[in-house]
Amino acid sequence: xxxxxxxxxxxxxxxxxxxxxxxxxxxxxxxxxxxxxxxxxxxxxxxxxxxxxxxxxxxxxxxxxxxxxxxxxxxxxxxxxxxxxxxxxxxxxxxxxxxxxxxxxxxxxxxxxxxxxxxxxxxxxxxxxxxxxxxxxxxxxxxxxxxxxxxxxxxxxxxxxxxxxxxxxxxxxxxxxxxxxxxxxxxxxxxxxxxxxxxxxxxxxxxxxxxxxxxxxxxxxxxxxxxxxxxxxxxxxxxxxxxxxxxxxxxxxxxxxxxxxxxxxxxxxxxxxxxxxxxxxxxxxxxxxxxxxxxxxxxxxxxxxxxxxxxxxxxxxxxxxxxxxxxxxxxxxxxxxxxxxxxxxxxxxxxxxxxxxxxxxxxxxxxxxx
Numbered sequence: 278x279x280x281x282x283x284x285x286x287x288x289x290x291x292x293x294x295x296x297x298x299x300x301x302x303x304x305x306x307x308x309x310x311x312x313x314x315x316x317x318x319x320x321x322x323x324x325x326x327x328x329x330x331x332x333x334x335x336x337x338x339x340x341x342x343x344x345x346x347x348x349x350x351x352x353x354x355x356x357x358x359x360x361x362x363x364x365x366x367x368x369x370x371x372x373x374x375x376x377x378x379x380x381x382x383x384x385x386x387x388x389x390x391x392x393x394x395x396x397x398x399x400x401x402x403x404x405x406x407x408x409x410x411x412x413x414x415x416x417x418x419x420x421x422x423x424x425x426x427x428x429x430x431x432x433x434x435x436x437x438x439x440x441x442x443x444x445x446x447x448x449x450x451x452x453x454x455x456x457x458x459x460x461x462x463x464x465x466x467x468x469x470x471x472x473x474x475x476x477x478x479x480x481x482x483x484x485x486x487x488x489x490x491x492x493x494x495x496x497x498x499x500x501x502x503x504x505x506x507x508x509x510x511x512x513x514x515x516x517x518x519x520x521x522x523x524x525x526x527x528x529x530x531x532x533x534x535x536x537x538x539x540x541x542x543x544x545x546x547x548x549x550x551x552x553x554x555x556x557x558x559x560x561x562x563x564x565x566x567x568x569x570x571x572x573x574x575x576x577x578x579x580x581x582x583x584x585x586x587x588x589x590x591x592x593x594x595x596x597x598x599x600x601x602x603x604x605x606x607x608x609x610x611x612x613x614x615x616x617x618x619x620x621x622x623x624x625x626x627x628x629x630x631x632x633x634x635x636x637x638x639x640x641x642x643x644x645x646x647x
Contacts, residue, residue, distance in 0.1 A: 281510055281529060284321050286334040288533045290599050291579055292449075293562040295331040296478035297503060298461075298485065299453045300324050301518040302398070304511050306405040314363070314406055315414075317346045323510045325530050326503070334533060347418025351436060352427040363411055364439040370404040374448055381455050390463035394489060397460070398482060401452050412443040416603035441608050450564070450584035464488060479503040481518040544621045544628070544643040546596065549607035551639050552616030554594035555646070558632040560625055561588045575634055577624050581606040589613070594636040596624045596643055618643055 292300075304322045312318025323334040350356050377400060390397075419437055422428045461477035464485070472494065477485060479500050487493045494500075502522035508529060509520045559574040561567060567588045570576065576592035578585065580599045589595065589609055593616075597606045600619040610617030616638035624643065628634065633646040 280512060281323065284323075284512075285337045286323055286530070286533055287337045287340070288332065288530075289335050289340070290333045292331045292333070293579065294329060294565070295449065295453065296329075297324075297326050297331075297507065297509060297520075298457060298478045298480055298482065299449060300326065300331045300333075301481040301509060301511075302402065302457075303405060303449070304518060305516060306402055307410050308511065309513075309516055310402055310406040311410050311414075314366075315347075315350075315411055317343060317414075319343065321510075321512055323508065323530070325506075325508045327506045332530070334530065343414060344417060344421055347414045348421040348425065348427065349418075351415060351418045351433055352422045354432075357436075360415065360436050360439075363407065363415065364436075364443065367407040367412060367440075367443045370400075370407045371443070371446060371448075373400055374404040374408075374452070378448075378451050378455050381459050385459065387463040387466050390460055391467065391489065394460060394486075397456065401456060404448055405452070408443050408446065408448060412440045413603070415440045416444060417601075420601060420603050441603070444603070444605060445583070445608050445612070447582040447584075447605060450582060454564075460485075475504075476500050479507075481509070481520070483518060541627060542645050544596075544624050544645075546618040546621035546624070546641045546643070547601060548638045548641045549595075549600075549602055549604075549617035549619045550610040550615060552594070552614075553639065554616045554636045556593045556634070556636075558628045558630060558634055559588070559592070560628065560630055561585055562625065569630065575636060577628050578606070579625055580604065581609065589615075594618075594638065596621060596628075596634075596636060598622055598625050 308318045308320065308322065319335060319339050321336045321339060325332040415436065419433045423430060461474045464477050465472055465474040484495065499522065503520060507520055507522045508526055509518050511518050554575065556573050556575040558577050559570040560577045561570055562579050564584050567585065570588045570591050572591050573593040574591065575594050575596060576588055577596045580597050581589060581595065582605055595606050595610050595615060595617040597619045598621055600606055604619055606617055607619055616636050618636060618638050618641050635644045635646055
């Protein structure tokens with residue numbers, strides 16, 4: 278715990294509907310697995326879970342090192358072949374995970390699920406590593422290299438096109454709702470129904486494996502506490518995850534969420550696709566919110582992903598808390614030619630469903646009309 282307190286943490290994203298199992302499974306994807314794949318990975322990870330929302334924190338120094346590493350990597354012409362290899366590996370992962378998702382949707386037996394648990398987990402980790410983490414950091418590296426004048430746009434055009442194609446698809450939501458949910462169900466059945474399915478979503482993959490091999494579970498009151506609030510971390514690239522439900526440890530993240538929620542008339546972000554639009558705000562952060570949106574609403578979200586595409590198709594414009602020109606919302610808005618403002622930090626906190634706003638994606642300003 279002393280080491281955790283000394284790390285220069287900063288908040289970098291929030292995700293709705295991502296339970297501790299998925300979030301802790303994601304740690305090695307940005308850590309040891311990404312390091313093995315690319316040469317760089319994060320050693321330190323910290324997450325907070327409350328109200329079905331996961332808050333992710335990173336070390337400032339590590340984030341700076343990561344940005345510089347991938348900027349230097351994409352700027353070096355000698356790495357062009359390696360980038361092609363990462364792209365092909367990402368495509369291969371997409372093909373395999375999409376087949377597995379189809380198989381799980383069709384129906385697989387408890388015996389199959391338990392027997393192939395490790396193989397399934399390895400594929401999920403590899404997919405998230407390449408299609409989510411590697412693709413994201415390559416595009417972020419390209420963005421930094423272009424801004425710093427280290428490369429010309431024409432020199433990274435192919436890599437940009439390839440990894441934007443990878444980033445246009447995202448699998449955490451389906452991996453959770455289809456694959457992980459079925460794994461938890463099989464484990465619950467293995468217990469004779471004594472352990473509720475949802476309880477498994479509050480374990481780390483390491484704890485889940487212990488249950489499968491030794492029938493060892495955290496105490497029920499510990500699971501209940503985690504479901505209400507917990508923080509968990511890793512200082513070894515995601516290899517070992519430690520949980521805390523001690524309310525005293527809230528001090529670790531107490532002042533890290535520096536988000537302005539004061540009443541304002543305008544919100545500022547970055548233009549992702551130019552244009553203007555007026556409409557009614559509809560906040561969509563998970564698939565549960567999709568039914569709310571009506572044609573020509575302004576979609577406001579922490580971030581978008583492929584599971585929210587039914588909402589994206591209906592909206593007139595997109596506004597997000599997170600992201601830049603390489604995020605999912607920016608990529609999709611360019612494809613669909615819809616005005617888009619990203620990186621506002623506070624849009625979902627300031628705006629409410631039903632508000633009328635004017636989105637000026639030429640300047641990155643969202644104005645509240647009424």
